[in-house]
Each structure stands twice: as C-alpha cells, then as structure tokens.
Amino acid sequence: MDERETWIAKHAAELARVLADPQARAEVLALLGGDDHEAQRQRRLAQLETELGAEGERGWKTSS
Numbered sequence: 593m594d595e596r597e598t599w600i601a602k603h604a605a606e607l608a609r610v611l612a613d614p615q616a617r618a619e620v621l622a623l624l625g626g627d628d629h630e631a632q633r634q635r636r637l638a639q640l641e642t643e644l645g646a647e648g649e650r651g652w653k654t655s656s
Contacts, residue, residue: 618631
C-alpha cells in the first residue's frame with residue numbers, strides 16, 4: 593500500500609467512526625445540503641430540547 597492509499601484507509605476508518613453517531617451524520621448531511629426541511633426542523637427541535645433541559649437542570653441546581 594502506498595502513502596496515498598494508507599492516507600485514504602486511515603481517514604476512511606476515522607470517518608466511519610464519526611458517522612456511526614446519528615447526530616454527527618445528521619450534521620454532515622446538513623452541511624452538505626443533503627437533508628430536507630423536515631429533518632432540519634427535527635434537528636433544531638432536538639437541539640432546543642437539549643438546551644432547554646440543560647438550562648432547567650442548571651436552574652434547579654442553583655435554586656436548591
């Protein structure tokens with residue numbers, strides 16, 4: 593295997609690991625313009641729920 597093939601194999605394996613995460617895969621698709629309006633909406637809603645949940649937890653912990 594030459595240097596170029598080694599580089600491709602290494603980065604392909606790394607990319608496969610990253611894309612195994614559904615959220616990372618969705619982000620890559622969004623950046624490439626490969627997701628539809630509904631997928632974008634669902635991703636934004638999930639992100640908001642995560643952010644609001646984190647804020648609620650912080651508020652709960654600080655008010656105790």
